[in-house]
Amino acid sequence: MKNKSVEFIMAGRRQRHRRWILVTSLLATLSIILCSAMLLMGNTIYSVEDVIRVLLGEQVEGVSFAVNTIRLPRMLAGLFAGFAFGLAGNTFQTMLRNPLASPDIIGITSGSSVAAVFCIIVLHTSNAVISIASVIAGLATVTLIYILSRGSSFSVGRIILIGIGIQAMLNAVVSYLLLVGAQQDLPAAIRWLSGSLNGSQMHELPPLVITVLIFAPIVIVLRKHLGILELGEHSATSLGINTGKTRIALILSSVCMIALATATTGPIAFVAFLSGPIAKRLVGVGLSSVIPAGLVGVNLVLMSDLIGQFAFEVRYPVGIVTGILGAPYLIYLLIRMNRKGDL
Structure with a gap:
């Protein structure tokens, strides 16, 4: 009887593992397809052969400029920003055991946005300074939320409520900066706030790429610890x-990624909020959703950007499309949590 129970458990584990591999492979394949579409599609659709020749360093008249200057930076910005948003959002939601505990819901993204808008409108600084200011502001926002939410015991609900309040305050600061800013600076700030891949340039991407390459592996290595933290404080401590x-390691890594992604593309709405729940639903229980969540973030950003470019007569920034996708889910989640008594 005991051997049958062990065999049943092991069979379940193998089935869940096969499902994880299948889901992750499909998400990665979809990401590759979308990246290819970003390079091939535009005002002119180029052949796969021409794009490959350009990527290998050849000069192809008419194709080289469009691919190297416009499409490749746009695709890379969406790829790395989407992965950063998805990974960071899933980390906060899992660690705090609440789908509302996403960086763009509890104010962390808003903190980075205030710093970036201040640098754009008031200081007129370079992109490097905007990136540094965004990281510092993101970390400061996390610290402020933690200090204000401290009590006799750790409370996720208190963190979320205080984070939502801080987000409202920071959004008011952004509105004030837009009101007092010079007229000529407003278009750039408003375009950035909408969350957009438009105007992405290769020389702006290294900080984001390096940050993701450094901190994403930290989160991936700690994915088992993250899963144990989801069991609760006492359970995690008892398991060593x-x-x-x-x-601290997970928060620092996530905030650095989300801040650099926000500084590069603007606050693309709801990608961090949606990626984790979608990945968990696809992967199922029992296995980590860290890598799938990052891939879901990539697919959401790239697919939404393609929809915004080609599905309508007017071209819309990617943040508009993700906002349309995310807002109904947020309302649904709030209604469901209220019925369950979690609010």
Whole structure:
């Protein structure tokens, strides 16, 4: 009887593992297809052969400029920003055990946005300074939320409520900066706030790429610890997890990624919020959704950008499309949580 139980458990584990591999492979394949579409499609649709020749360094008249200057930077910005948003959003939601605990819901993205808009409108600084300011503001926002939410015990609900309040305050600061800013600076700031891949340039991408390449592996390595943290503070401690150090590593990594992604593309709405729940639903219970969540973020950004470019007569920034997708889910989630008594 005991051997049959063990075999049943092992068969379930193998089935879940096969499902994880299948889901992750399909998401990665879809990401490759969307990246290819970003390079091939535009005002002119180029052949696969011409695009490959350009990527290999050849000069093809008419194709080289469009691919190297416009399409490749746009695709890379969407790829790395989407992965950063998806990974960071899933990390916060899992660590705090609440789908509302996303960086763009609890104010972290808004903190980075205030710093970026201030640099754009008031200081007129370079992109490097905007990136540094966004990271510092994101970390400062996390610290402020933690300080204000401290009590006799750790409370996820208190963190979320305080984060939502801070987000409202920071959004008011952004509105004030737009009101007092010079007229000539407003179009750039408003375009950035909508979340857009338009105007992405290769020289602006290294900070985002390097940040994702450094901090994404940290989150991936700690994915098992993240899953244990989801069980609760006491369970994680009893299983030998140093919850304080693990949380600090995960928070620092996630905030750095989300801040650099926000500084590069603007606050693309709801990608961090949607990626984790979608990945968990696809992967199922029992296995980590960290990598799938990052891939879902990539697919959401790239697909939404393609929809915004080609599905309508007027071209819309990617943040408009993701906002349309995410707002109904947020309303649905709030209604469901209210019925369950989680609010």
